[in-house]
Structures are given as structure tokens and as C-alpha cells.
Amino acid sequence: MDNIAGKKSSLTWAVHLSVAALVIIWLIPTLGLLVSSFRTVEQISASGWWRALFPAEQNLTLRTAPPETQVQEGGVFVIEGNLFAVAGETPTQISAFGISAREVSAFAPGDTAELRRGGQITVATNGDYRLTNTEAFDGDRGARVFVTATVPPDFTLDNYDYVLFSGDARDGMGRAFLSTLTVTIPATVIPILIAAFAAYALAWMEFPGRALLIAFIVALLVVPLQLALIPLLSLHNAIGIGKGYLGVWLAHTGFGMPLAIYLLRNYMAGLPRDIIENARVDGATDFQIFTRIILPLSFPALASFAIFQFLWTWNDLLVAMVFLIDATGETTVMTRQIVELLGTRGGNWEILATAAFVSIAVPLLVFFTMQRYLVRGLLAGSVK
């Protein structure tokens, strides 16, 4: 019915192309992060991630062999060799070289440069160099040479190894990962049962004030949790919970409750009346109806809410900062750790990208495997 006669082919192409463009625009940001997390430090700063598959020009700092290898050739002292061989790197093509950190590409291959300490150096395209001086070279290290070389693409898992397993308190995500997991699972599981009972009462039990209660819950759906920070932190301190896992579990349970009840009530209210009334006639109590009939039938709604709550607690920053993370930072969660890294490691994209990807990998996995329930929950959860 959308295929209006005569316009089909051109319009369809336009649609395909626009959707492709939208998808690419939406995907590129995440793709950039993913690609960057697998690149080496040098590669990241040498070229944009979109050139990761191509050889890149990169500035390397190499050294000549130490003075002890010098030989005397008719009055001049000479050190010869290959720069890449000295550094133990794979040889590549050099497009320029320099002898000072300020001008790393001052000379073309084959040129001769005057060293400040005296002497001349010539570097060939393949990295072969010849260092000459009329006086003997002293010191115990070779001269520094900066080269601009074309380096092949280089992907590595070292970033993940470092971020996850190095145990570095500042850069490491291993502890924060466990901490996030510890926050998330109880905070997802505990609200479900509490909300399910309440939702059943609101959907299938007759009592005065029911409509008012539903309105109350809908009102609480939109109350900003910002209001709860100070009053509840004071309360937690007053009753001795303080900052810690127990506090953050309770807080997430409270903040997730309105959505849980609302979602589950909507779903339960839509279950067929016959089943429940037949069970009542057969003498089942409300408790039995709930545990034997309603809970199993409500599985899709329970799954929807569980996914929501999981994503929300896993991705949360504010609640964790206020109710969990104390001055020692022992219990820091991944989101907080990443914000810290943005401050201390703002330019170190190999660490930032990897840390961020570690934290978004789990939600992405949940998203792609359980998208069906997520969509269903969204459709049921938006107030109509």
C-alpha cells in the first residue's frame, strides 16, 4: 500500500539509501571507540581510527648504536648500522628524519645532518645510518634519531589486558567491574518480587483506594531521584547503613519500584479474567493464584522490567556516587572510574576507549540477546 503506482523504484532506492545513511551515522561513534580500543598507543595518536586498516605515518624515536662500537676509518670515527635493527623493531620505510625533538622531520632520507654534539649523520630510506666525527664519540648511549616511518596496521589486545588485569588502582577496571556486578544483580532481583505482589493486588484485588494508589504510583514515576539524595543519605547515616552496598541496593530498589509496579500491573491487568475467576471458583486463595498462575504468565513483563533495571543500575553514575562510593574509593563502580579517567587520562585514548568498552560490553550483550523483551517493556511502560 505504500507502493504508489509508478513511483515505486525510485522511492524505494531513496528509502534504502536514507536508512543506510542513518544506520551508518548511528553506528560510527561506537565503532570508533571499539576500533580505538584495539589499537596501540602510537597508532592512536598517529592517525584517526578510520585509517586503522591502512599503513600509517608514525614518528618513532630510535637510537644509533652506542659509541663503544665506533671504528676508526682514516682519521674519522664511524658508527654504522641500521636504526631498526638497533631498536629490535621490524624494518620499514623512512620518509623523513630529524635529530631534535622539535623538528622530527627536518631531513629527507639520504641528507646529512649536523649533530649538535659534533659530527654528521646520514640516514637512508631503509634505516641504515652512518655517523661520522673527527673526534672520538664519548658517552655510553647512542645518538637519538627521530624518524617518520610508514608503519603497517597494528592491532593488539594489550589494552584490555592492562585495563582488566594489571590491577592498577588508577587505570584498572577489574575491581570496578566486580563492584558494578555486585551492585547490579541484587538491585535487579530484589525489587521484582516486591513489585509483583503489589502489582497483583492493584490489578486483581478489589479494595477501597485502589484507583488512588495507582495514581500515586504514576505520580512517583516522574519524581526526580535528585530529590532523594540528601534526605536518604542522612537517613542511611542515621540508621547506621552509611555508604555501602546495602545502601545502594536499597536505593535502587526504591527508585525502580514505581516503574516495576506500573509495568507489571499493566501486564497483569491484561491477563484473561476467566483463568483467575475459574481458579477462585475452584477454591484457590489469592496467594495460590498469584504464585501458580499470575507469576508464570507474567514472565515476559518480569523479563522486561529485569532488563530495564539491569541496564539502569549497570549504567548508573549518580546513585552510586551518592550512596556507595566512600572516600577510600574501594567500591568504585565502572562509570565512576571512567569519569575519573576522563580527568586524569583525558588524552590517553587507548586506556579510555578500552575502559569504556569494558563497561558498555555487558549492556550491549544483554541488549542484543533480549531486545524483544526490552521493546515490549518500553511499549508497555510509556504512560499512554
Place this chain on the structure above:
Amino acid sequence: MHPAFQGLITIALGVGGCVAYFYFANQALDRVLFPARGPNAGRNINRANMIRPWVFLFPALFVLCLYLAYPVVETLRLSLTDRDAGDAFVGLANYQQMASEPKFWEAIRNNILWLIVVPAASTALGLLAAQLTDRIAWGNIAKSLIFMPMAISFVGAAVIWRLIYDVRPDEADQIGLLNAIVTALGGDAQAWLTIPFWNNFFLMIVLIWIQTGFAMVILSAALRGIPEETIEAAIVDGAGPLRIFFSIKVPQIYPTIIVVWTTITLLVLKIFDIVFAMTNGQWETQVLANYMYDKLFRANDWGVGSAAAMVIMVLVTPILIWNVRQVRREMR
């Protein structure tokens, strides 16, 4: 004891405790308080059934009142008192002090910008994506990919977009995509997040990127719910695709558009993580929730912080009232 282990115990205790509570409360109600036997059996069953809903509701209501209803009242009280003066009542002094701070007005201005731009852009893009993807064979894959940022945390998204906005000194190769494009087109690389006023929009793009998928999913379901006869009738009458979309489809899904719009508006009013992680309110990007966080936890000024929280509360109140009225109308 390792916290993960502690977590497992908490799950067991929490779930076990809930089950035990519901089971034993029911038992107590039916066996001990109002047994369904003896001379008063009938009356007892009725009484038990009057109390049972409240047994089922009690834990949820307790948590709701403690974690959401009580804080509203308590925050209002805190915003009217001075903590340093022993919680003395100070009237509107905190609000006056807040109104005298330029940072507060900057936050208000930026929040208004966010409120105008983000819901409109997300809904419009979502509607476009929904309409386009519904018409092609691989639409579901496309939807899934556009929807994906929904699973990414605001902090993760902040890192993703900081990489796009990254800037290097002029002579170096730009590794941020935006600056690479700008320099390739002959422009100069910019530190996008530090350009006052416009940087707000670079932050908003992050939220639009996340929320478009949400709008698309809901609007796509609404579009598919439109009765086909209305569209066929329009085609017979000779309406073109654009005309059908704007005159037939959009009016029919108007209620859903409002829902999407208000949902994103609520999110925008509370927006915190993106600003906190990307600029922390510097370079004139302050927003209300971050201003409040600054006051509460950096300046330790509970009075002004609570006053800022009350401003957010007042701003969500119209949506709150509208939602409640919608639900009450539906239930009638």
C-alpha cells in the same frame, strides 16, 4: 568477606525474606487472625480479604513512601532551612541566594535549550527512522542498530563522543572525527566543547543519539497500529506519500508522539551524567541537576542544593499532573 559474596547472601536474604514475608503473612491472616472456621467463618473470610491487599502492598508501599514520597517533603523542608544555623527556618533565603548566582541562571538557560532541542530532535528523527525502516526488508536490523545506543551508559556515550570531538594541535593529524572532517574541508580544528553557547548543542547531540532509538521503537509500533483503510482511502483520493504521512499518519499517532515527547522531556530535566562527564558545567554548559550536585556535594550547601532540586521538581510537576489525569481517565 568479599562484597560479591555479600551480594549473593543479600539476594538470598532479600528474595527469601520476601517469600517468607508473603507466605507467613498470608498464613497468619487465614489461620490465626481470621480463621475460616467456627461460628464467624463467613465474616472472618471477608475480613481477611479486606486486609490481604494491604499485606501484598505493604513492602512496596513502604519502599515507595520512604524512598520517593518522603524525600519530596524532606527536600522541601531542607530548602527552607539553614543547616549551619541548626536547621533554623529561613524562609525563601536559599531561593534568593540561588537566584543571585549567575551559574544558576546559566543552568536555567541551558536546561531550557535542552528542553527545546532534545525532545524535538529525538522525536522527529525517531519518527523519520520509524517511517523509513518500516518500509524495507532489513528494517529490523536497521532498527536494532539505531536502538543500540539506548543500552550504552551516559558515561560511556560521553567517552564515545569525546573521541569524536577530540582536538589536536594544528600541525598534528586530527584523530577526532569531527575535526578531521573540518580540516579536510579546509577549516581550522576547534576545541568544540569549549566554545560557549554552541558547546551545549554538542552535548545535546549525545542525548539525541541515545534517545532517537527509543522514540523510533515506540512510534514504529504506533505507525503499524494505524488502520490500513485510512491510508488506502487516501491513496484512492490521490494523496502522495508526504501528504499521507503528514495528514493521515501523524494525526493518528499524535497521542503517542506526546508520550514520547514527555518521556524524553522528563529525562532532559534530570540530565546529569553527560554534562558531569564531558564538561562538568565548565565553559557555560551548566545544567540544573549538575548545579544541584555541585551545591550538595562540593559546596556542601544543602539549603541551596535542595532549592535547586525543588526547581527540578516544580518543572516536572505539570507532566506529573497530566500523567495522573490520563491514567485516572483511562481507569474510568
